[in-house]
Amino acid sequence: MAPPVSLDTINPKVLECEYAVRGEIVTLAQRLQDELKAKPGSQPFDEILYCNIGNPQSLGQQPIAFFREVLALCDHPSILDKSETQGLFSADAIERAWQILDQIPGRATGAYSHSQGVKGLRDTIAAGIEARDGFPANPNDIFLTDGASPAVHMMMQLLIRSQKDGMLCPIPQYPLYSASIALHGGSLVPYYLDEATGWGLEISELKKQLEDAKSKGITVRALVVINPGNPTGQVLAEDNQRAIVEFCKQEGLVLLADEVYQENVYVPEKKFHSFKKIARSMGYYGECGKRGGYMEVTGFSPEVREQIYKVASVNLCSNISGQILASLVMSPPKVGDESYESYSAEKDGILSSLARRAKTLEDAFNNLEGVTCNKAEGAMYLFPRIRLPQKAIKAAEAAKKAPDAFYCQRLLNATGVVVVPGSGFGQVPGTWHFRCTILPQEDKIPAIVSRLTEFHKSFMDEFRD
């Protein structure tokens, strides 16, 4: 008999879903890495550089020492009052670990917590939000999650009833949105960011796309805004944000504000402002693998909030180390604490180095023939546009690939640098881009720039019309 499960008999929504940052190009990169390991010297490069995903520690970024001290002490509290511990850990990390353990019922970091996360940790996060925004935050509106992804799934699950429910999403967007909308069976309603004005978000474009969706019988339920942008790296201006909030109010849309990169702003003229008043926001610090995060849910009725709580409950709770980390991010060492200076130095060191790397890569891209690249004001990405010769587009067609995917695959094969084709994020039809993280360590950037430049030149020489 036929196998019980085949591509013809699985959920078609799973088939439709795509997730470019872990797609075909990454599978190729993993294969090349295996070949390189088995046979050093078999490739024209010595190592694979994963610029496909915002994963700082995989490229050598060191974690903040204070965070890791506290995590280790919370995981193994029986050393807290041993004398050797004083020599190994900073005094404020020891104190913070005691505080956090006091907040956890039974001091049990291996126990399931409340479905929304440990109440004491949510208190700390609410206080951190309050300090950031100057508006009160309610710990009961906060849901601690295993990273941003489950929070996005939860909201899509809540809001999408059928294909007739639409979600306004930026194009380009981070593919978590297109993937989760597909998995939950809704419709992505695109609004295009304006590349010519530094990936500007125009209210007129939102209105146009909303009307267009309505005319097709789609009920738009929510507006997704990613700020700072991913993959586009722009930081929204405050008056633009106000207009967006007003638009959501008028049109009765839930505002899903993805603010995971709130700490990553690189240009002095731009500042991060949260969408908190009617938004949910999510925390972030480069500790991706710890799967920590929070979602603040405001403006919902108590009954709807109950339903969100129920969906969270079906997974029981998010991981406790991630919960602790989210509370540390929202309440780092303060002036006067033993760890304050080293913490500040580590943090400033990371952010200023990221700013330098962003600038160097941006300049390098802008120096390539036919390439233009907007500034990375925030987040961790550049999204350069490449104008490909007709001959390259024909060659891509012959290889049954999108032209940008064709370019990215050639780049990987020639240099070991992994970037993600723009088609995975969406782009204005007929334009081609790729997303490149700014995360390789600073001493590697010059080599990357020269490899990129050399590859691009020979690619253009090969395909120039």
Added chain:
Amino acid sequence: MAPPVSLDTINPKVLECEYAVRGEIVTLAQRLQDELKAKPGSQPFDEILYCNIGNPQSLGQQPIAFFREVLALCDHPSILDKSETQGLFSADAIERAWQILDQIPGRATGAYSHSQGVKGLRDTIAAGIEARDGFPANPNDIFLTDGASPAVHMMMQLLIRSQKDGMLCPIPQYPLYSASIALHGGSLVPYYLDEATGWGLEISELKKQLEDAKSKGITVRALVVINPGNPTGQVLAEDNQRAIVEFCKQEGLVLLADEVYQENVYVPEKKFHSFKKIARSMGYYGECGKRGGYMEVTGFSPEVREQIYKVASVNLCSNISGQILASLVMSPPKVGDESYESYSAEKDGILSSLARRAKTLEDAFNNLEGVTCNKAEGAMYLFPRIRLPQKAIKAAEAAKKAPDAFYCQRLLNATGVVVVPGSGFGQVPGTWHFRCTILPQEDKIPAIVSRLTEFHKSFMDEFRD
């Protein structure tokens, strides 16, 4: 205008979903706990005892020291080569931490891993499965997940296309199954466990229910088996398991084997056998809050496996501490290792104490008027049946509650003991049960037994026909 989101406009699948172990009774327990904190002495008991959920550490179970030593060292590896560390940590924990860090690309525990989890940790788990079963396990078939819940969601998402797709589930069942089937829009096809034969799983019952579902136009896709049982605590016999596998083969069903309690077997005459040949299994050790777990997927075509990988990728990866813990559970200290004796003593101490607690509670339930309780052969639960007087059933009707929910609420209000009504798990219509964990610390059991006994007596006195 109307609020954009109301109970009328959210996804009806969310509304339909129920999750009893975190339902109304737990909300009441949390309120009573708050009242007790604000006003000590305000209740007829001093503390709330959460027997509603299998959460050992929240009730005082200590974690295995070796596991926590390794976790702490992996979280903060910069102390690994300090001299003070030798005094604080066992030598084999230090060695294991070095090994694990070597397996993690870039030694970065804060980096996203492969979507299925770190390859080296999957190698360790595959070797552990092989040692357990005597059959090879492929690390590429293993998906590391944030606990069992996301693994179950993934499979439901893959297999359910519409309400016409059915999942054979035991009744009583753990409500993760009914909840996730409801969220993904499928149909639960019940098969009843036979209470009279110690919650026996009869193939004839599977066949009957399968035919019944078919006659209603439902395509049954999979069979869920929980072994050891939850909430029922039985351990399946090997020949019964063989017949179940044969049934799945004949009927073309995916076998979803939930084996999270594989280490928890309390009776010498029963042994755990995994369903590994065509099954997926999930790991477990009482470290619930760490959200670690694995799913082994075998017998699927490479294309379908790819689709599972893609769904896993949309969440990028599970948390790294949980991944490390899953590898430790499947590869604990061995004879000769410094930690072996303390590890064995801790583990045996926990398991033999659980066996004693199970027996004491089982006897206590069987001594209550109108109550019968099967043996807990494994897992962490008892599921006693209560025969309620007609007057109690009438009183429950008047209070608009299921009779078992009415009983459980009265029990909580009188004693502070939280148990979950059987209606949350499913039961033969007209019968009433509740689920009680065997997890309160041993020194508290006598007091629980006398409180329960006293409550039950006065309840029966009040309502006796």
